[in-house]
Amino acid sequence: MFDPAAGQGQPGEGPLGAAGEWRNAALPETENRYPPGDLAIWVFILAELAVFGLFFASYAFTRMQHVALFNQYQLTLDRTSALINTVALLTSSYFVVRAVQAIKSNDTQLCQRWLWAAIAMAALFIAVKGHEFAHHFAAGINLSTNTFYMFYLSLTFFHFMHVVMGMVILTAIALKARKGGYSASEHTGVETGASYWHMVDMVWLILFPLVYVMR
Amino acid sequence: MKYQSQAVAKPYFIAAIGLFVGQILFGLVLGLQYVMGDFLFPEIPFNVARMVHTNLLIVWLLFGFMGSAYYMVPEEAERDLENPKLAIIMFWVFLVAGALTILGYLLVPYSGLAQMTGNDMLPTMGREFLEQPTITKIGIVVVALAFLYNIGMTILKGRKTAVSLVLLLGLVGLAVMFLFSFYNPDNLVKDKFYWWWVVHLWVEGVWELILGAILAFVLIKTTGVDREVIEKWLYVIIAMTLITGIIGTGHHYYWIGTPRYWQWWGSIFSAMEPIPFFMMTVFAFNMVNRRRRNHPNKAAVLWALGTAVMAFLGSGVWGFLHTLSPVNFYTHGSQITAAHGHMAFYGAYVMIVLTMISYAMPMLRGRDAANSNRSQVLEMWSFWLMTVAIVFITLFLTAAGILQVYLQRYSDDPQPFMIVQEKISLFYWMREVAGVVFIVGLLVYISSFFIGNADPENQTEAA
Numbered sequence: 001m002f003d004p005a006a007g008q009g010q011p012g013e014g015p016l017g018a019a020g021e022w023r024n025a026a027l028p029e030t031e032n033r034y035p036p037g038d039l040a041i042w043v044f045i046l047a048e049l050a051v052f053g054l055f056f057a058s059y060a061f062t063r064m065q066h067v068a069l070f071n072q073y074q075l076t077l078d079r080t081s082a083l084i085n086t087v088a089l090l091t092s093s094y095f096v097v098r099a100v101q102a103i104k105s106n107d108t109q110l111c112q113r114w115l116w117a118a119i120a121m122a123a124l125f126i127a128v129k130g131h132e133f134a135h136h137f138a139a140g141i142n143l144s145t146n147t148f149y150m151f152y153l154s155l156t157f158f159h160f161m162h163v164v165m166g167m168v169i170l171t172a173i174a175l176k177a178r179k180g181g182y183s184a185s186e187h188t189g190v191e192t193g194a195s196y197w198h199m200v201d202m203v204w205l206i207l208f209p210l211v212y213v214m215r
Numbered sequence: 216m217k218y219q220s221q222a223v224a225k226p227y228f229i230a231a232i233g234l235f236v237g238q239i240l241f242g243l244v245l246g247l248q249y250v251m252g253d254f255l256f257p258e259i260p261f262n263v264a265r266m267v268h269t270n271l272l273i274v275w276l277l278f279g280f281m282g283s284a285y286y287m288v289p290e291e292a293e294r295d296l297e298n299p300k301l302a303i304i305m306f307w308v309f310l311v312a313g314a315l316t317i318l319g320y321l322l323v324p325y326s327g328l329a330q331m332t333g334n335d336m337l338p339t340m341g342r343e344f345l346e347q348p349t350i351t352k353i354g355i356v357v358v359a360l361a362f363l364y365n366i367g368m369t370i371l372k373g374r375k376t377a378v379s380l381v382l383l384l385g386l387v388g389l390a391v392m393f394l395f396s397f398y399n400p401d402n403l404v405k406d407k408f409y410w411w412w413v414v415h416l417w418v419e420g421v422w423e424l425i426l427g428a429i430l431a432f433v434l435i436k437t438t439g440v441d442r443e444v445i446e447k448w449l450y451v452i453i454a455m456t457l458i459t460g461i462i463g464t465g466h467h468y469y470w471i472g473t474p475r476y477w478q479w480w481g482s483i484f485s486a487m488e489p490i491p492f493f494m495m496t497v498f499a500f501n502m503v504n505r506r507r508r509n510h511p512n513k514a515a516v517l518w519a520l521g522t523a524v525m526a527f528l529g530s531g532v533w534g535f536l537h538t539l540s541p542v543n544f545y546t547h548g549s550q551i552t553a554a555h556g557h558m559a560f561y562g563a564y565v566m567i568v569l570t571m572i573s574y575a576m577p578m579l580r581g582r583d584a585a586n587s588n589r590s591q592v593l594e595m596w597s598f599w600l601m602t603v604a605i606v607f608i609t610l611f612l613t614a615a616g617i618l619q620v621y622l623q624r625y626s627d628d629p630q631p632f633m634i635v636q637e638k639i640s641l642f643y644w645m646r647e648v649a650g651v652v653f654i655v656g657l658l659v660y661i662s663s664f665f666i667g668n669a670d671p672e673n674q675t676e677a678a
Contacts, residue, residue, distance in 0.1 A: 040447045047455050047490050054483050143476040150476045 037192035092121030220296035227282030234275035279568030292373025377446035382428035388421030489531030499523035512585035525562025550616030589667030600656025
């Protein structure tokens with residue numbers, strides 16, 4: 001007789017089985033798994049990159065139509081702030097790498113500290129970027145000012161929201177790490193968050209030269 | 216059926232199917248009115264038939280969602296429904312209010328209905344899809360609140376799963392977004408702007424969460440794949456749905472007087488809206504391929520897979536077709552829109568409700584897990600008849616739409632609307648034929664509930 005109540009997950013079956021590639025936790029810990037973290041985050045990262053990619057392409061093609069306008073208003077952007085932010089994100093990515101290394105050597109406390117350091121650098125980014133936004137808004141600039149500012153504000157704000165989202169994820173992981181939720185043998189969560197954070201960083205590494213520097 | 220209170224889903228499902236029949240009958244009337252303008256005039260004018268066709272769709276889908284929630288939530292929360300009696304009372308309130316509203320549309324001129332129901336006090340009528348008298352809208356809010364209380368308390372007091380939380384988020388969103396139907400500013404731009412918060416954020420936002428949760432539930436039950444795996448997919452899908460769908464509202468803001476940046480925001484974000492639907496397709500097939508057993512209810516699995524495919528085609532592909540603002544400049548409000556509307560509503564929401572009914576009804580009617588083979592064969596026939604019919608309705612409307620856009624808007628010598636309508640009438644006739652096939656499919660579907668009931672239950676073959 002068929003049991004309609006089945007399918008609640010079979011205890012004792014382990015995370016592998018029919019859906020093995022979703023969690024590779026059973027692999028030896030020394031082996032570098034590919035892709036790192038949960039496969040689901042990679043589906044998500046690809047989708048996010050598609051949105052950003054489309055945005056960047058739209059920017060590039062629109063710029064071709066209005067080179068003079070884009071060049072003129074690009075000069076009003078604060079490149080120093082953007083450079084500080086680039087350094088901030090790169091550093092925070094490095095800290096996240098250290099956090100992953102720490103948990104791989106089973107050092108939960110060290111992992112947690114590196115994560116907080118990464119979050120602090122992200123907070124620096126938010127502060128600097130917030131200051132930039134405040135400056136533009138004070139000057140009466142908004143999405144309707146011109147096409148350049150439309151793209152500048154849209155792209156940087158969309159990315160800004162991703163930094164915030166990344167901070168939420170890193171905080172959740174740091175809190176779980178503090179409670180000893182990860183170990184050398186099971187730290188998929190740390191790698192998942194790290195992968196997302198590197199995506200946020202990488203997008204900025206394209207955004208920064210594209211919008212602030214290239215002429 | 217594990218919990219007695221799940222039984223309240225049954226009247227909701229029966230009402231849904233009944234109203235579905237009404238919707239399709241009015242669809243056939245409308246289709247004929249496209250080519251025979253005075254058909255049933257003055258008894259049922261075109262605008263009234265259209266209002267009944269679209270409103271019945273919304274109401275029966277709401278019945279379907281509520282029934283699905285009442286069936287799913289006790290099983291997910293592992294406890295009986297908070298208040299089954301309230302669910303039954305609300306069923307009758309909603310059914311009577313819905314029936315009175317439809318009768319009002321049919322029997323009283325619309326302006327008279329507005330007067331009768333005191334629209335002056337809080338004017339909310341007269342807008343597409345939100346034509347309901349204000350008093351009906353208030354009734355909908357009351358029913359929604361009682362429903363959310365019932366579902367919410369059951370979930371909060373019981374086991375919390377990703378499926379039930381996503382479902383709850385979708386249902387709360389559905390109720391909250393509906394509140395914008397009470398906001399009816401004089402400024403036409405603002406009116407349209409917030410009108411889309413109901414219409415778009417329903418079908419391309421919170422309803423997708425409900426769709427995802429129901430699909431996940433049925434897949435967990437029928438494939439036996441780990442809940443953990445299915446829930447992970449569900450999270451990724453709904454995250455993508457919300458990222459693309461919320462700002463994707465902008466694809467309705469191209470030509471209504473909103474700032475120019477909506478051209479970009481709407482185009483870019485809505486161009487990504489097919490992604491979650493595509494994920495849903497990959498997800499459904501993946502889970503069925505990894506099934507740990509063959510569920511005896513083959514019809515339910517067919518509906519689930521059909522939903523994933525048709526939702527992607529109807530919402531994803533046909534939506535993308537005219538979502539970019541340079542394209543939409545020519546296509547907006549044409550038969551392309553109608554083509555998209557038909558396949559998207561059928562593929563995403565009609566099919567997911569029928570999936571749930573297909574899965575739950577056998578148990579609600581006292582079977583262990585599935586109907587007899589004979590009954591399932593009929594149901595699967597109805598699946599193919601209705602699905603193929605909607606594909607043809609969509610294709611004929613798309614052909615009509617392309618011609619319409621070309622003749623009326625794109626060619627060097629644009630022609631007037633009615634002249635173009637004459638020229639594309641062949642496609643309207645073909646659409647009507649496909650519509651007849653659809654109702655045949657629907658009748659076969661209904662017959663599957665009455666035929667083969669005495670036969671033994673379909674059994675799982677050795678997996």
